[in-house]
Amino acid sequence: MQRNLWALALAGAMVATSAFAQAPEVTLTRLACGDGNNDPRRFSDSFAYKDDKMPFTFSCYVIRHGADVMVWDTGYLPGSVPNANNKPITELLSQINVKPDQVKFVGISHFHADHTGQLGPFTNATLLIGKGDWDGVNAQPPMGGANVAGFKDFMGGGRKVEPLSADKDVFGDGSVMILRTPGHTPGHSMLLVRLKEKGPVILTGDAVHFRENYTSDGVPGFNYDRAQTIASIERIKQIEKNLKATVIIQHDPRDIGKLPAFPASAK
């Protein structure tokens, strides 16, 4: 009896050791997915901004989790608008040795065209999207601002889609989590990536568009729901404080330097 208990304890210790040894490395890489200017006055419904021009950037990200690859937001379709001066995402991915068909998950913050312009290449991926946004894409007529054309390969059962009505722990170990932050759109989400060296990183999506939006609770007049937007900004601030997380505002060029320059990645 005693010997059996000892064997059990030993087996348990071995399982724990091997699980630790096999904890997959997680990395985060930023891809440039567009650049230009925007009128900041559009991004406050309380007349907070006076300038009529502010630099905007457009960011896509690659998360590696062991051998698995996830893409977060896909940027503009190159050439589709003046700010869509980005290289095709497939070209950027090839520079970091990722083939589009090996991407397991494509998570998107929301259905706007500057985040969903390049879903096409990810033939084997499961699309992870807030249910409110997925419903908006598929509504008849579609919800205003939904980039329906960008989703066509995934609509009607063409590819795998997982509409999210709650937070999603993507790999089941807490290292990569899609978190509900509605308001900009009904199903808006952000991404939390916990890195071993850098620590937790929040990719905001469009929960906020630039730093001043974040610090002074600025709400764009075109957002879907004002109260939800404020609540989502509050959620980000609480997570930033509790986890001592790095907050990266995806459209703010001042936040590009928070991650290593492409093709390097944060670990």
Ligand SMILES: [Zn+2]
């Ligand atoms: Zn947006």
